[in-house]
Amino acid sequence: MYYNNLGVIHLGMGKPTVACLYLQKALQETQPGDESNSSAHSEGVLSHQPLYQLSSNVKPELHYNLGVTLLHMNKPDKAFDFLLEVLQVHPMNPRLWLRLAECCCTVHKLGLKEDLSSKKSIIQGTVGVGMHRKICLATRITDHNKKKSSEMHTESDAAFPEPTLEFARLCLRNALALLPENVSTTSLTDEQEVSGVMPELYPAGPSSPLRGAEVVSLRVSALACSAYVGLCLSDFSSALRHAELLLVAHPKIPDVYKLLGHLYAGEALISLGKMTEAIQHLDPRVVGEVSLSPPAQEALNTLPATTPSQGWLNTNAITAMQVMRYNLSVAYALRGEWEKANTLLKEVWAESNGNMPAQVIMLAMYINLQMGHVDIMKNIVENNILLT
The missing domain is CATH 1.25.40 (Serine Threonine Protein Phosphatase 5, Tetratricopeptide repeat)
Known part of the structure; x- marks a missing residue:
């Protein structure tokens, strides 16, 4: 001890x-x-x-x-591996199921990290030499479902405990099923504590029992994680459902979950072809001012703050809003509104100080080609791809 x-x-x-x-x-x-x-x-x-x-x-x-x-x-x-050992003894702990899902998502994220940061992945190859040399651009940067489609996972395979997104989806289902709904997040008053009134507790061995606010906080985290897993597995209807539940889970959810709820809902709606609804979620005015710092602990009826693990959360609010505007630019581009898409992307480009991820570069090239700006597209390739 x-x-x-x-x-x-x-x-x-x-x-x-x-x-x-x-x-x-x-x-x-x-x-x-x-x-x-x-x-x-x-x-x-x-x-x-x-x-x-x-x-x-x-x-x-x-x-x-x-x-x-x-x-x-x-x-x-x-x-x-360690958390899986605990599961054999405490299978009714919703927090444990959520931690196992977070392990699976982090393994998936680490596998994508190299692809997401490499601008060279934009170029698939070259053809010809000298003045006749041509560049072949890739059709996509990453494929979230590469492993899933190659191995053809089934529902029975998902039950096998290994750190995959399929098993993460199963863990999140169990976590949400074990978490009670409609719990009170109101703290006891001083008079109630003096009179010996006990707060309502929910068992979660081997960890401490959960209070009402902690139950709601776990549900919010599980819904956000479920929306992310649904997007990665191309289960867009499920991702949209969990994102919408996240937005109405509690009136005072932290800003980061409000941001993720709108972001995941927008991405799911884009994949489902519902651009008008997606634009409503991705509008930065819907999210408002975003503060990714933990909320004040002394405030009543607010969800408890949690410290994210290393590399799990982007604590830069400016970068978070850039992601929102990038996705909004994608929605405008798919709807054929090239001027709006180009204006938003220019704002993201200006705020990044030239350090652009590969996805933004590819979108910029695509928009400029559609608008007939071939020279601008060539400059993007020369300055952001060939020189890296």
Whole structure:
């Protein structure tokens, strides 16, 4: 317990690496004795321990803490293995199902990281030499469903525990099914606490029981994650449904979830061919001023703040709004409103100081080609692709 508490404290201080070392020591302390000793010596060590100590098993708690710590260390594959051990003992914990889904999503995200940042992926190849050399552009940057389509996962395959998006969807279904609906997020008043009124708690072993506000916070996180998984698996109807539920889950959800709800709903509607509805969600005026910092803890009836794991959340509000305008530009382009799409994309381009992701560059080339600006398109290729 000493090493475990030190690990939890260091994780709360934002030092997951140190926390992992202490939690590993705590796990070693649960062993009855040195494996190099003889079995007779091990039996002797066990015989001197009280019965209540032998019957208690703290490994699930340690595995859970270690799994969450590894998730904060951006090691989702190892975190998945530890959390999976806990699932065998505590299958009714909605928080555990959500953490397993987050491991799967982080594994997927790390697999896309290289493709998303590489501008060279725009060029598929070249044909000819010298003045007759031509550049062949790729049709897309990434394919979220490459693994899914190649392996042809079925519903029965999704039940096999491995860090895939299919298993993440199953985990999120279980998390949402275990979370009660219509819970109260109102804190007890001082008079109620003095009179001994107990708040309504919901079991979530091996972690602490959940209060009403924590239940709603978990539901909001699960809905946002479900919308993301639906988009990645091309299940756009499911993604839209979860995004809309996210927007009405609580009147005071944090700004980041409000932003994600509109963003995921807009992307799903674009894929479903409903451009007018998508534009309504992607309009920056709908989201308003976005603050990605945690909300004040002293405010009543607000959802509790959660600290995102490393690399999980973009804390730059300007970049978040750039993504909104980029998606809005895509919607305008698909509707044939080239001037509006070009104006929005120019705003995104100007705010990025020339550090443009590959998707924005491809959209800029496509819009300028449609508008007949061939020279501008060639300059984009020369200045942003060939020189990288």
